[in-house]
Amino acid sequence: MLHAREWGDPTAPALVCLHGVVAHGGRFRELAVERLASRFRVVALDLRGHGRSEWEPPWDLRAHLDDIEETVDRLGIGSATWLGHSFGGRLLLELCARSPRRVERAVLLDPAIWVPPPIALERAEESRRRPSFASPEEAIEARIASGGVALTPRSRLEEEMREHLVLSTDGRWRFRFSQAAVVAAFGEMAKPPPGFETLEVPEFLLVRGEDSGVVPNVLVEVAVDGLGERLSVITVPGGHNVLWDAFDETAAAIESFLDRRPAGAES
Known part of the structure; x- marks a missing residue:
């Protein structure tokens, strides 16, 4: 059974969250x-090899x-609203096809619908290099220097380090995930995704970051078709991390989507 975090009334309708590689379920806390x-029982899972x-x-x-x-069954969750970021989005598409x-x-x-094999190889090789840090503050500065978080408030990075860094026996701080699991995930993301036309789920919302590149226009067109x-x-x-860079806009889009009457619901 996967580790799960929960917020809200346990008797409310369930909303299950799936994170991306090198991340954890705590990313959905805010x-x-x-x-x-x-209004929801929000459940955020740590994927295998993470958190x-x-x-x-x-x-x-x-x-x-x-x-x-297995985890949602043990938690007593049948049907639910699901939310997935990055690799979690790809897993959600696979779940839509399978169940x-x-x-x-x-x-x-910003789902990783499909990662071209050359890019998947590059990302997998990068993930083999596991950085370590003298302090959480050094980890924050390294994350800022790596780019991609120009719009992310520092407070979110501070919370991320509190949740995700672990002090190792050598006195260095490292993130709480398996490098091998991340390498394997990039191999899986290079496989063709389920055909959107085959998916039976009645409603989808896709939120993408304008500077991300993870969901290029061609994949959006395939999804729309x-x-x-x-x-x-x-x-x-x-x-890519729309909940960090554009929290208010992303949260508003999600709320608006969830406020709609589900397709096929009785009047």
């Missing part, structure tokens, strides 16, 4: 506490989906 927990879940293999798509379904009855609505935050009016697409300022 969204849950400030925007969603008043406080088990790190041992296998790390392929099937294993991740098995973990996710559509579990998914009432799907929110895709496959899903038609079932898909809403919103572009927000900033990069």
Whole structure:
């Protein structure tokens, strides 16, 4: 069973969150506490190889989906609204294809729908180099220097370091994830995704960062062609981590989507 964080009334409708590689379920805390927990039971999972879940293999798509379904079953969650960021978005698409009855609505935050093999190789090689830091402050400065967080408030980076850094026996700080699991995930993201036209889930929201590049126009067009009016697409300022760079815009788009009457609901 995966490690799970929860916010909100446990008897409220469930909303399950899936994070991306090198991340953790705590990334959804602000969204849950400030925007969603008043009306949803928000559950955020740590994927295998990440955070406080088990790190041992296998790390392929099937294993991740098995973990996710086992965990929500044990938590007593049947059908739910689902939200996935990056690799979590790809896993959500796979879940929509494999177990559509579990998914009432799907929110895709800058999803890694498909990563071209050359880029997947580059990212996998990069992930093999595990940085360490003398302090959380050094980790923040390194993250800023690496780029991609120009619009991210420093307070969010400080919270990230408190949650995600672990002090190792050598006195250095490292992030709480398995490098091997991340390498494996990039291999899985290079596989063709499910065909959008085959997905039976009634409603999708796709939020992408205008400076991200993870969801290029061609993939948006493929999604629109496959899903038609079932898909809403919103572009927000900033990069890949839309909950960091454009929290208000992203949260507003999610709330607006969730405020709609579900397709097929009785009047």
